[in-house]
Amino acid sequence: MLKVHHIESRYGEVVGLHDISLEVNEGEIVALLGVNGAGKSTTLKTISGLLHPTKGTIEYLGERIDRLPPETIVRKGIVHVPEGRRIFPGLTVKENLIMGTSNRKVSKAEVEQGIERVLTIFPDLKRLMNQLGWSLSGGQQQMLAIGRGLMANPKILMLDEPSLGLAPVIVKQVFQTIREINEQGVTVLLVEQNASMSLRIAHRAYLLETGRVVRTDTAANLLADDAVRTTLLTAHGRG
Amino acid sequence: MQVIQLLVTGLAVGSIYALVALGFVLVYTAVNVVNFAQGDFSMVAAFFMVSLVVSAHLPYALGFVVSVILAGVAGYLFQLGVYQPVKNRPRNFLPVMIATVGGSIFLQHLFLILYGPVPLQLPSVFSQQTVDLGGVHVYPQYLLIIVVTAVMVALLNWFFERTKLGKQMQATAQDPTTARLMGINTARMNALTFALSTALGGLAGILVAPVYMVTTTMGSLIGLKAFAASIVGGFSSVKGAIIGGLAIGIIETFGGTYISGAYRDAFAFIVLVLFLIFRPYGLFGEKVSQKV
Numbered sequence A: 001m002l003k004v005h006h007i008e009s010r011y012g013e014v015v016g017l018h019d020i021s022l023e024v025n026e027g028e029i030v031a032l033l034g035v036n037g038a039g040k041s042t043t044l045k046t047i048s049g050l051l052h053p054t055k056g057t058i059e060y061l062g063e064r065i066d067r068l069p070p071e072t073i074v075r076k077g078i079v080h081v082p083e084g085r086r087i088f089p090g091l092t093v094k095e096n097l098i099m100g101t102s103n104r105k106v107s108k109a110e111v112e113q114g115i116e117r118v119l120t121i122f123p124d125l126k127r128l129m130n131q132l133g134w135s136l137s138g139g140q141q142q143m144l145a146i147g148r149g150l151m152a153n154p155k156i157l158m159l160d161e162p163s164l165g166l167a168p169v170i171v172k173q174v175f176q177t178i179r180e181i182n183e184q185g186v187t188v189l190l191v192e193q194n195a196s197m198s199l200r201i202a203h204r205a206y207l208l209e210t211g212r213v214v215r216t217d218t219a220a221n222l223l224a225d226d227a228v229r230t231t232l233l234t235a236h237g238r239g
Numbered sequence B: 001m002q003v004i005q006l007l008v009t010g011l012a013v014g015s016i017y018a019l020v021a022l023g024f025v026l027v028y029t030a031v032n033v034v035n036f037a038q039g040d041f042s043m044v045a046a047f048f049m050v051s052l053v054v055s056a057h058l059p060y061a062l063g064f065v066v067s068v069i070l071a072g073v074a075g076y077l078f079q080l081g082v083y084q085p086v087k088n089r090p091r092n093f094l095p096v097m098i099a100t101v102g103g104s105i106f107l108q109h110l111f112l113i114l115y116g117p118v119p120l121q122l123p124s125v126f127s128q129q130t131v132d133l134g135g136v137h138v139y140p141q142y143l144l145i146i147v148v149t150a151v152m153v154a155l156l157n158w159f160f161e162r163t164k165l166g167k168q169m170q171a172t173a174q175d176p177t178t179a180r181l182m183g184i185n186t187a188r189m190n191a192l193t194f195a196l197s198t199a200l201g202g203l204a205g206i207l208v209a210p211v212y213m214v215t216t217t218m219g220s221l222i223g224l225k226a227f228a229a230s231i232v233g234g235f236s237s238v239k240g241a242i243i244g245g246l247a248i249g250i251i252e253t254f255g256g257t258y259i260s261g262a263y264r265d266a267f268a269f270i271v272l273v274l275f276l277i278f279r280p281y282g283l284f285g286e287k288v289s290q291k292v
Ligand SMILES: Nc1ncnc2c1ncn2[C@@H]1O[C@H](COP(=O)(O)OP(=O)(O)O)[C@@H](O)[C@H]1O
Pocket: A011, A014, A015, A016, A017, A034, A035, A036, A037, A038, A039, A040, A041, A042, A043
């Protein structure tokens, strides 16, 4: 479905990614794991078009997308929920959700349907609908960020560190939800530092280190691998 | 009674500043730069209006609407030619600012070439006689200014609060990167913000033209006063721009009458300086004094 082929990405002179190749198949949850600065966010930014790779190609459903701007890529169904949630602070929860439909022409009824769907996944958002984005807690903002991504009707949902800064109970809930969303037919590319939780819901994973893929395998194999456990899991004291 | 007359005059003058200040603030909140040519679009629209209504004998209302739209089109072209080429410079505040100052000079000279140096007159739809409202004598044009401004503000409020496009423009102003990720065409939103801002400036120019003369420099003074109004209002909110504009209009009208008519134009700048020293965030806003 999505094929990233030997890409290099830069921030001006700084090389963010040296050589990343990965593949995401329809229906999968694929995790991108690695410590801070490994290049996980940069990979997502390059796929969603915020950055253009300086080498390599990105193919989606057989079509090159690595020169397209983000507004075009999101129209094709690749939806990037960025790190840090990035809720529009001055818009209400409902308006934030509606902004998620900006990637296509929608009728009022479709918008309402979309909101209904998000509310069945995140019922807590219901009573917050008219609150401004800035006033939400971290967990609420994360639900809203994922919900807003779902409003775009994604074929591939790319989530950048959805568990960051959340209380453990909420983290569990978020991962549970990601699995539910996937079961509804959405392919997920999940970036996380929380490797153990991610590997429990993912089908496959890639390990990134300083802008390179250092290992890829099924989630089950990686979970069972002691070397992986020590490099990833102990580095963050979670597990 | 004189106080009420002055208040009406102050509100009318202030409405003009408020419309132009709205233009400053909308552009500033959207793209974080000050468009120093904002005032000149009042001049541009006033000249269009003279051509359409006085020279081409179009009906007043039609000429009015077309001139406002043309001011918006001019603003669209302005951002294309002046803002777009420099917007991606690193630390773009200064390059963009200088470009807009250049754009302002260009517009003034372009219209000097097109219309010549002799001031033109745009008649009011109303007579130049004051009307008597229960002992208060006011110019009907002043009432028109106040009413049209009030309607415009209500329309803007509806647009930004009730339409998806208005929300997309706000989203773009609040977080352009995320807006792009949602599929919002932020370049188009910014172009639209410029066009809307210059149309508002144009509206102000057409409304005020019958009170003054139409000259190529009429926009400079209006722009400066509206800039002061934006600072007073905090440079970040619609509410601030409106209240700032009305405040400057009222202060200069009363100051010009009770303190010194000769220094009428100075009051706005005295207020501006006082605000920059004692309240740089304005009444409602964030600190912009470091940028200007
Ligand atoms: N905006 C930026 N400007 C310059 N360098 C950056 C920027 N963002 C990330 N980098 C660099 O790119 C590399 C990868 O970062 P990132 O993709 O954010 O890592 P991760 O998401 O895995 O923590 C790091 O070396 C980081 O310093």
